[in-house]
Amino acid sequence: MSRKPHAGPLQPARIDFSDPLAPLAPEYGDVYHSRAGALPQSRHVFLGANGLPGRWAGREEFVILETGFGLGNNFLATWDAWRQDAARCQRLVFISIEKHPLQGEDLQRAHADSELPELAAALHAAWPPLTPDLHRLSFEGGRVQLLLCLGDARAWLRELVAEVDAFYLDGFNPKQNPEMWDAYLLKALGRLAAPGASAGTWSVAPQVREGLAAAGFQVERQRGFANKGGMCVARYAPRHQPQKPAGRLALAPGARRALVIGSGLAGAACAWALAQRGIHCTVIDAHAAPAQASSGNPGGLFHGTLNPDDGVHARFNRAAALETERVLREHGAALPWLQHGLLRLETRLTLAQMQAQLAGLGLPHDYVRALDTAAAVELTGLALRHPAWLYPGGGALPPPAWVAHLLAESGAQLRLGHQVAQLRQAADGGWQAWDEQKTLIGEAPLLVLAGGHRAQALLQALAPDLPLPLLQLRGQLSHVPELPAALNTRMRPRLPVAGLGYAIADTAQGLWCGATSQDGDLDPDLREADHARNLAQFSELAGLAPDDGPLQAQGGRVGWRLATADRLPLVGGLPVLGDGALPDQLRFLPRRPGLAVCMGMGSRGISWAALCAQVLAAQVTGAPLPLEASLVEAIDPARFLLRVRRQAGSAAA
CATH class of the missing domain: 3.50.50.60 (FAD/NAD(P)-binding domain)
Structure with missing residues (x-):
């Protein structure tokens, strides 16, 4: 479980837009699409070679896997074809891998004159932070999903759990980008292919045709797009159909x-x-x-984490936090309150060490930032004594709502x-x-x-x-409904703060802080000792002085959390x-x-x-x-x- 789909920081794409008809990738010396048009090329080479939209007609779900997202034109062309087709499948899942993803501003620039402005704008609005994860972008009320895998294609093909109906093999020229077309990568397609899966690519290089054939595809050459003499069309027809691992079968099909x-x-x-x-x-x-x-607490936090080796916990928490952020962008307006941004105090590392850790991981600022103590104080209004991590996509909300x-x-x-x-x-x-x-x-x-x-x-x-x-963890939350007038501005955090316990404040309910964690403790009653611990922890977090006077909890809540x-x-x-x-x-x-x-x-x-x-x-x-x-x-x-x-x-x- 220690393997990762991407080693080292992601390197975003560098794009030369000097020729708007054919944007160039200088590192590969190749263009992203033909000067004859990106969308026409997508429709001819990828949809056409895979028999789309006809092949998804009447299907409940149709799955496409693309080996290079590039500027996103293949996805947009496929989404548009799905929209226009009255016989479309109920759900379209488009999986795409990209080693050098676009920055948001470059994605917007690439589609500034798109013939599909509505779809391009929706893609830009949903564009995720560039972290080395699988990002689920949802469109059309969830009926169209883009599973965007950022990192190396060879590694990601080992990590995907999917049965693919159609493959779009799209990378830069095999001479400049041989790893995208080698036998190892193409063989991995067979592991993911559904019976009768198809594949299409603009490349007719011998190693591509031979690699597809070795992976179990029957390959033929057809007329290419514009000035391209040919393209490859393939159908998955292995001599022996591989058996799906027992643990990967649907738990309740139908x-x-x-x-x-x-x-x-x-x-x-x-x-x-x-x-x-x-x-x-x-x-x-x-x-x-x-x-x-336990879901009945009046307020709760959500945020990601990080650690120096980007291990399993950090990766899972990041993936979960990014999904929660995405879902709340769509549904958060329905909540009575939603606080954006979360600060987590760092008591072990200096700011320089935090910044070095971020540089080593290559995590972008729209996922996490390292703030010095002064910036953290300015952001929260509390007299914090430590630097902090800011998670812009984190925050707090009322769980019952x-x-x-x-x-x-x-x-x-x-x-x-x-x-x-x-x-x-x-x-x-x-x-x-x-x-x-x-x-x-x-x-x-x-x-x-x-x-x-x-x-x-x-x-x-x-x-x-x-x-x-399994552990049954008792947690007690403490409530301070009214803050002392002299301390109100110094004790009401402007955004949720965690580290030494946590604190949430909203105008309707005052301050909530906590929480204790006691394994196997089944006492349902509020305990003064636990209130004292929560309030002392908050006083330390908020930098309150001894002469500020004691805080008084007026109520709280006890709940139990099941943990592993x-x-x-x-x-x-x-x-x-x-x-x-x-x-x-x-x-x-x-x-x-x-x-x-x-x-x-x-x-x-x-x-x-x-x-x-x-x-x-x-x-x-x-x-x-x-x-x-x-x-x-x-x-x-x-x-x-x-x-x-x-x-x-x-x-x-």
Whole structure:
């Protein structure tokens, strides 16, 4: 799980626009498209070679993979063709890899005179921070999705989990850019190809044709675009169709109904993501209203993280934070309040060390910035004593309102006030939820377990032999509804601040600060000792002097968060465990059909829920995963099983 799709900082594209008809990439000595026109070239070479739009007619989903995003013309031409086609597929997924992505201003300049101005403007508005991640850009209410993979194509093709219907092979000239056309890369296409997949490219170089043939494609040469003498058209027809790994099969193919256990952040997000794929959910919860457990806090933070080696935790948290930021751009206006930007204090590194770390990682300013102490003080209004990381896409929001909005968007049926005592698999393979009186609450072909700490017993009953090191963390939040007048401006942060605890202030409710974290503590009562700890922590964070006087908490909230020992969530299918030897890779481990979990969010429910739900929805339906394989494995519920077996094997050896 340590592999990365990109080693070292991303290098954004440098573009010579001196010839507006044929923008040039100086590093490769090649143009991005023919002078005869970018969109006509896309339509002839890529749509035409792949039989589009005809081949997607009547399909529920059609998946395209492009090996070089470039200026985005192939995506725009394909999106336009989908829009214009009355027989279009229900959902179009366009996966594209780009080693040298455009800066936002260059993307805007490249399409300044586009014949598709509306689509080009939408692409520019959705353009992500240039981080080495898989970015899910959503258009047409989620029916068109661009999965933009920033980094090296060879590495990304190992990380993609998808079944591709059509390939657009588009890179700079093989002489200047040989790695984009070598046998290793082309062979990887066969691993991702759906039966009968097609491919098209403007290149007819011998190594391209030979590489496609070796990967299982039947290749022919057809008339090229404009002054190009030819182009390659290929169909995937291997002698032996490779078998898809058991762990990569759809958990509930064809399901149109689901039971979701839990109406907090995870459950609401799952209902929302499944609804986008045509699955109607019944959400069941023991409480009388949604978001009454750990998702019921009046305010909560969302943000990414970073570490010097850009390891699994940093990459997953960044991917999740970027997805949350994207979703809130679309839905945030529906919330009663939403604070943009989050400051996290840095108490171990100097500003120079922070800046060196950022330079080494190459993370852009629109994801994270290093601020000196004075800038942090100016931004927050607090008398901070340390430099800080600013996450512009982070912030704070009210979780109950966010849950309510996601549930409303999903159109889910709510079955509240029903305590699930048992989950059973029916004779037809579907799933049933029963209460303590042995009354059937609901049944469906798909069951999603998305509760918090209360659902732990249900999870363990479903998977009694699966090692799941789970923690029930008690957290107490403290509320200061009215701040002393003399301290009001010095104690009310202008944006959320974290580090030594955290603090959120809004005009309606005053100051919330916290939170404690105690494993296995089931005391539901507010404790003065915990209030004192929270307020002392805030006083330190805010730089209050001893003579400023003590703060007084007037109420608060206690909740429990379910977390894993490795501080990553549980997302995906539960394994089928037999007496035989286990495979040594998670992707080969078979899963129980119709069953998925999305749990263990800890204190990061707002940051993680949207991405986890999208991953789960893709796993359920067999759609391309919006997260790289190494991170999908890092959140797999079966990961602890293989770790225990490996440790046992090492001890025996």
